[in-house]
Amino acid sequence: MATLKTLAYLILYPGLLFIFFYSTFAEWYDRKLYARLQNRMGPTHTGRAGVLQPIADFIKLMSKEDIVPERADRGMFRALPAFGLAIVSAGMLLLPVWNYSLSNPSATSFSGDIVVLLYILSLPTFIFFLAGWSSTNLFSTVGATRVLTMLFGYEVPLFLTVLTPAVLANSWRLAEIAAFYRHHPWLALLNIPAFLIALICVQAKLERTPFDIPHAETEIVGGTFTEYSGKKLALFRLMMDVELVVAAGLLATVFLGGFPGGLLPGLINFIIKTLLVIFLLCLLRATTSRIRVDQVISLSWRYLAPLAVIQLLVIILIKGLIS
Amino acid sequence: MSFQIPIGPQHPALKEPVGVRVTVDGEIIREADLRLGYNHRGVEKLAEQKTWTQNIYLMERICGICSHSHATCYVQGVEKLMEIEPPKRGLYIRILVSELERVHSHLLWLGVAGHEAGFDSFFMYVWRDREIVMDILETISGNRVHYAINAIGGVRRDLDELQIKHILDSLEVLRQRSAYYEKLGTTEPSFVARLAGVGYLSREDAIELCAVGPTLRASGVPMDVRKDDPYAVYDEVPFEVCTADSCDVLGRTVVRIKELLQSYNIIEFLLKNLPAGPISVRAPRRAKPNEVVSRYEAPRGENIHYIKSNGSDKPERLKVRAPTLANYAATIKMLKNGFIADVPLIFAAIDPCICCAERSVAIVDARTAQERIVTMSSLRELSLKTAKHQARKREAEWPL
Numbered sequence: 001m002a003t004l005k006t007l008a009y010l011i012l013y014p015g016l017l018f019i020f021f022y023s024t025f026a027e028w029y030d031r032k033l034y035a036r037l038q039n040r041m042g043p044t045h046t047g048r049a050g051v052l053q054p055i056a057d058f059i060k061l062m063s064k065e066d067i068v069p070e071r072a073d074r075g076m077f078r079a080l081p082a083f084g085l086a087i088v089s090a091g092m093l094l095l096p097v098w099n100y101s102l103s104n105p106s107a108t109s110f111s112g113d114i115v116v117l118l119y120i121l122s123l124p125t126f127i128f129f130l131a132g133w134s135s136t137n138l139f140s141t142v143g144a145t146r147v148l149t150m151l152f153g154y155e156v157p158l159f160l161t162v163l164t165p166a167v168l169a170n171s172w173r174l175a176e177i178a179a180f181y182r183h184h185p186w187l188a189l190l191n192i193p194a195f196l197i198a199l200i201c202v203q204a205k206l207e208r209t210p211f212d213i214p215h216a217e218t219e220i221v222g223g224t225f226t227e228y229s230g231k232k233l234a235l236f237r238l239m240m241d242v243e244l245v246v247a248a249g250l251l252a253t254v255f256l257g258g259f260p261g262g263l264l265p266g267l268i269n270f271i272i273k274t275l276l277v278i279f280l281l282c283l284l285r286a287t288t289s290r291i292r293v294d295q296v297i298s299l300s301w302r303y304l305a306p307l308a309v310i311q312l313l314v315i316i317l318i319k320g321l322i323s
Numbered sequence: 324m325s326f327q328i329p330i331g332p333q334h335p336a337l338k339e340p341v342g343v344r345v346t347v348d349g350e351i352i353r354e355a356d357l358r359l360g361y362n363h364r365g366v367e368k369l370a371e372q373k374t375w376t377q378n379i380y381l382m383e384r385i386c387g388i389c390s391h392s393h394a395t396c397y398v399q400g401v402e403k404l405m406e407i408e409p410p411k412r413g414l415y416i417r418i419l420v421s422e423l424e425r426v427h428s429h430l431l432w433l434g435v436a437g438h439e440a441g442f443d444s445f446f447m448y449v450w451r452d453r454e455i456v457m458d459i460l461e462t463i464s465g466n467r468v469h470y471a472i473n474a475i476g477g478v479r480r481d482l483d484e485l486q487i488k489h490i491l492d493s494l495e496v497l498r499q500r501s502a503y504y505e506k507l508g509t510t511e512p513s514f515v516a517r518l519a520g521v522g523y524l525s526r527e528d529a530i531e532l533c534a535v536g537p538t539l540r541a542s543g544v545p546m547d548v549r550k551d552d553p554y555a556v557y558d559e560v561p562f563e564v565c566t567a568d569s570c571d572v573l574g575r576t577v578v579r580i581k582e583l584l585q586s587y588n589i590i591e592f593l594l595k596n597l598p599a600g601p602i603s604v605r606a607p608r609r610a611k612p613n614e615v616v617s618r619y620e621a622p623r624g625e626n627i628h629y630i631k632s633n634g635s636d637k638p639e640r641l642k643v644r645a646p647t648l649a650n651y652a653a654t655i656k657m658l659k660n661g662f663i664a665d666v667p668l669i670f671a672a673i674d675p676c677i678c679c680a681e682r683s684v685a686i687v688d689a690r691t692a693q694e695r696i697v698t699m700s701s702l703r704e705l706s707l708k709t710a711k712h713q714a715r716k717r718e719a720e721w722p723l
Contacts, residue, residue, distance in 0.1 A: 037444060038443065038444045038447040038448070039447055039448060039451055040447055138326065138328055138329075139328075142328070142350075142663065145349075209441055209442075209443070210441070210513050212441060213664070216441060216664065217335045217336075218335055218336040218438065218439045218441070218667040219336065219663060219664050219666065219667055220663070221334065221335055286444045287444065287511075288442070288511075288513040288514075289437065289440045289441050289442030289445070289511065289513045289514040289517055290440060290441025290442070290513075290517065291513050291516055291517060292516075292517065292662060292664045292665075293350065293664065294350075294662070295516055
């Protein structure tokens with residue numbers, strides 16, 4: 001029975017099948033919302049209200065010609081998309097959606113899994129950097145350096161703000177943090193500034209406007225993905241969708257009280273809460289313009305990081321007062 | 324480590340082929356170089372083979388955005404050559420269309436600026452509202468792009484009361500929306516952060532490098548052909564020359580938005596004071612031998628046509644100096660010491676119309692990358708020399 005449950009966990013929910021369909025759905029939701037905010041229609045034709053459009057795009061890209069540049073590092077160039085997708089999908093398994101018990105830590109829910117998840121979310125950035133670098137295209141190289149430059153900006157505030165609720169909940173385990181805030185909902189309100197900072201940092205991590213600097217099409221064409229085509233590009237795009245879902249899931253777990261209620265209510269909780277986070281991310285995307293890479297650094301070190309530190313100090317003080 | 328990045332001739336930031344080669348040091352541009360000639364069409368040569376009236380058709384097709392500007396500039400010059408005076412009503416309608424064209428061109432530019440800065444929502448909103456002015460132009464002329472309203476000696480279509488009412492109604496919507504865009508474009512923090520201080524061009528440099536249009540006015544020089552050398556009926560129309568002192572891309576945006584609001588006032592004035600009478604006079608077929616320089620304030624800046632006649636029904640020489648050409652020198656100045664991220668913004672800020680400005684082709688040796696200037700006769704000799712060794716190709720060879 002336990003083996004069956006684990007298999008279902010890996011393959012069905014929240015494993016590969018669910019990841020594929022839900023992340024494409026999240027992309028559709030994001031695209032449609034973005035389009036409606038801009039007074040456009042967005043996808044309409046494939047499926048009801050265009051809901052199958054991301055899957056159609058994926059299949060189309062899979063069937064396209066796949067070119068590897070002559071001067072590129074062939075092995076790395078080929079392996080990176082698959083690696084990236086595998087890494088972010090593994091991150092999905094760490095989200096406490098189902099198949100965990102609060103009293104017994106397991107392989108997918110253990111003390112310190114919040115750090116592992118943050119680590120797993122850092123890896124795609126390096127995948128993008130290596131992808132750009134190994135393409136040896138000028139635009140890719142510039143994009144790759146931009147990826148790394150941005151990383152130094154947003155990573156510290158992101159870690160600080162995501163760990164703030166963990167400090168208050170006195171646990172390094174995602175399931176326990178979520179459970180803590182379900183029991184003390186008013187304490188979750190204290191984390192609202194951290195939530196907002198984390199939203200901005202996640203936006204930067206996902207490289208969406210105003211932080212779509214590494215693949216700013218009007219400046220450096222496709223940026224890191226300039227040389228990618230066909231299957232590899234399809235995998236990269238799917239990877240970015242999955243990353244969106246995982247990052248939204250992390251924020252929902254840490255700040256919005258997780259996904260309680262076992263299989264079905266937990267699924268509904270998961271969908272509602274991640275869509276809420278994606279909605280906020282989409283709002284940010286639609287109302288801003290792309291900033292420069294040096295502005296990202298100054299924004300995060302001048303405002304985001306100090307604010308995150310202040311928030312952490314405030315939380316530590318409050319924790320001292322409570323106990 | 325410095326390396327060269329080729330922006331263009333094919334690049335998502337460019338709507339037309341032009342080469343901008345930037346030598347960068349990390350993210351900072353040290354050297355910039357423009358490569359022209361990818362879009363040369365030989366319009367000037369073609370114009371020498373067409374009659375005066377046929378050339379209106381050709382001049383309109385120099386550019387898709389400022390089609391009316393080139394046609395009007397040409398027609399004004401030819402009217403001076405032929406010594407005819409178009410009637411007042413005709414001039415009013417001609418100027419009305421040119422102001423509407425300015426509105427549509429500036430709205431288009433605003434959208435493009437939003438897109439180049441990665442602010443796609445702004446782009447979508449502005450272009451949605453640009454449709455209103457396109458519809459107005461369609462009601463007046465029947466066309467959205469090449470209005471074909473000009474004729475030598477006046478205009479081709481009259482306005483009726485219903486059309487005037489429609490234009491005035493639509494104008495109100497445009498006014499409100501433009502006020503909103505003024506607020507958005509000058510206060511949205513991330514957008515302003517991208518535009519302010521980018522592409523600095525000092526007042527002295529702007530004058531020295533002969534910049535024209537909004538690029539010049541954004542450097543604080545109130546120069547506008549409509550005011551300095553009023554053509555048609557601009558001496559009767561009240562309006563202000565809009566300038567900005569910030570000398571950067573933000574200033575160019577502000578100038579264009581202010582000009583939009585001025586254009587709405589001009590359009591309203593023209594429609595409310597439209598004189599009665601005929602819209603055109605009959606033009607002769609030939610012009611006496613003479614030469615003329617016609618100036619016109621296009622949305623992008625001063626447009627100059629030099630026309631020479633020799634007594635026949637065709638021009639002997641027609642030289643077009645499009646505003647984009649005048650702004651190229653200033654662009655190079657603006658690009659230096661900027662960021663790569665700002666190249667599309669700075670380049671777009673002059674509102675480049677590449678094909679307007681293409682007047683030559685550079686011959687570059689593919690192996691040595693050396694440029695040569697080749698005359699027509701030596702080009703012909705070269706082609707004969709190369710062709711001599713090749714067997715003449717027959718259209719079809721009989722197999723037996």
